[in-house]
Amino acid sequence: MTAPTTTDPAPDGRVRRPVRTPRHDPADRPLLVIWEATRACALACVHCRAEAAPGRDPRELDTAEATRLMEQVAEFGRPAPIFVITGGDCFERADLAELVRRGRALGLPVAVSPSGTARLTREALVVLREAGVTSLSLSVDGADAATHDGFRRVPHTFARTMAGWRTARELGLKVQINTTVARHDVEQLPDIAALVHREGAMTWSGFMLVPTGRGADLGPLTAAEVEDVLNLFYDLGQVVPVKTTEGHHFRRVALQRTVLERRGADHVAVLGLGPLYERLRARSIELGLLGAAERRRRPPISVSSANGFVFVSHTGTVHPSGFLPVPAGNVRTAPLTEIYRTSKLFRALRDPARLQGRCGACEYATICGGSRSRAYGATGDLFAEEPWCAYRPGKLPYAVDVEALLRSA
Template identity: 65%
Template sequence: MRRQSRDVRQLRHATADRPFIVIWEATQACPLACRHCRASARPRRDPQELTTDQAGDLMEQVAQFGHPAPLFVITGGDPFQRPDLITLVRRGTELGLAVSVSPSGTPTLTRQALAGLRDAGAHAVSLSLDAATATEHDRFRGVDGVYALTARAWRDATELGLKVQINTTVTRRTVDQLPDIAAQVLDLGAMLWSVFFLVPTGRGRTVAGLDAAETEDVLNILYDLGETVPVKTTEAHHFRRVCLQRAVLARRGIPAVEALELGPVYQRLRQRLDDLGLAGGPHRPRRPPLQVSAGNGFVFVSHRGQVHPSGFLPLPAGDVRSQRLTDIYRNTPLFTDLRDAAQLKGRCGACEFRTVCGGSRARAYAVTGDVHAEEPACGYRPGSFPYVTDLAEALAASGLRPDLPPAAGGQS
């Protein structure tokens, strides 16, 4: 019998011991005025940013998690606002870290600057593309010309041998452009397309995100794209649920539209995918989503050294200038509670997918003030997916422990 493929990936090491990824906000300085900015970035650098030496110590702390070391991403603001960026990338590389940089689409993002990152040892860069047209992207970023700078940097980075990740924030205004952005990702090439689902924090409080039904439609569209474009989600952990559901339905030969009651956003986006020829190939191995979330495989360090479970979750658990990152991550109550699915409340606490998904703790906190509250952007009714036996098999194939209700009536 052919072994069933994994539909969700787990880390090979215990997430309670070390994170998969550490993101450091090197600065909040940035000349852009992005409408959704988590950091509410400002034009000038904060004098209380970590110094070069303190940043070097932070990277030593990251390396102390052991082998394999967490991925280390330098973000902002705009990291190129720090004149020591190349020095920092080189230092991280010398410590054995896989360093990536997430620059802004500004005039600092030149081919020469990207070559400097590569020569210092950077593995990859992530660039933001939030709309399929220059007019709409520049409007979202608050400055004219950002789309052109980003497209040029994308080509330059690829030619220089840097891996490129494209980040796209989904809003109600731009959701219909997702298929056209996917076409650009396929055409220009990227190691990964990361689709961000808006968390109402920072300047993002004023941007209209998707409701739960619209989010469900988009997650299913991203699943449809999975054999064409390498796609992941950020702050939409229920994509892991969707992947499991869709895999079970596909093995049973059941159409997802009816079974999951997908709505008009899915129908519109699916029609556009078909028009662009994106949903039918070329086929590539589907990338199962990785089971990582705030405080559970993920840690964020602010420009001032404060440690958070996520950049979208403004709850500090410590400070790397006075505490060790390893201790903060492994032992502080905020982090250990976030790794405990029994802490979840509402529908998340009652959901059979709670140990796989867990919902966005950042969005729950932003909307309700309770980090353990149910996920506001998820409309799934716990226990409503009927194929419990199939689901248990899919979870087991992915190395996950089933946490399922009794089988629903009618399942064979």
């Protein structure tokens, strides 16, 4: 049987691919620059990467230093990277609106990622919209207040987040919803998806937990359960614009499912999906989420640590990811453009030949590569195999089809 075409035409005539790649060389220019403006936060979330604290750190970049950072981001060229101001809680910075205005004046798309605290008010969101914020992301880590607030360890966080979400939508802001995928909420993922579908969001991002910060103490999913979750996310792409954070093998799943759909193969049998997938899928059907496609699937984009993505801490240290606590330099002593493009750490992470174990042998290495943050958190080795991936290289049938899709991606 001949291999299928590598791409399918969409109804509007545009070519549709199962995985997107950045339009510009991600080794030269990041798609996303995340700046941890502060670690101060009123919440005490059980998974917190930043190990947030009530008070601000006196070593934080001040307004002038933050402005210089944004100038360095603008120096990457056009189109400018998306500049995301996060925390802790970015609303703990009194200069937040001024920083947004300065970033916009430099031509940067500026997004914010606040916490669901008492500071997340209509008035605060109106100020940010007027300052020029293009979008914001909010975290929903349970389908109900009991689950979410238990995870965030502060009462009323769910209600405040929902109110902020609805207000942002009313104000015309784009909203991304982030959900930490962990033992406490994995069975609720279909219900959270239904919430996203009902309330509306630009993107729903499933964050596959990395064992760093306070998150190191949470019980992880098994690799087989992660496969089940990623395949559920693929299914839910019919109705919600789903993506993953630190779940790079979602791109491998998207290619595999595309091949199997074109071959008319049973993905549950071929991929060996387990009981968690069956339960999550059944609940999704019960909620009316699966069936006739309502929207075009949003293909995942091939961006990862140091390869289209860079994180700058509250003190100016530069990391491939906020979940990978290995520094490559500091913006107080070297330009971000130089660190991103030329540091030994970043250059090494862009080289798939450095990958070890199953990741090194995997046919999907160039579009996946596994979470380097999770590999490092679990083993202390940046290039170790992804511990949350159950795939065995070469296991999927239809190797010719896979090769063709990899070339297109």
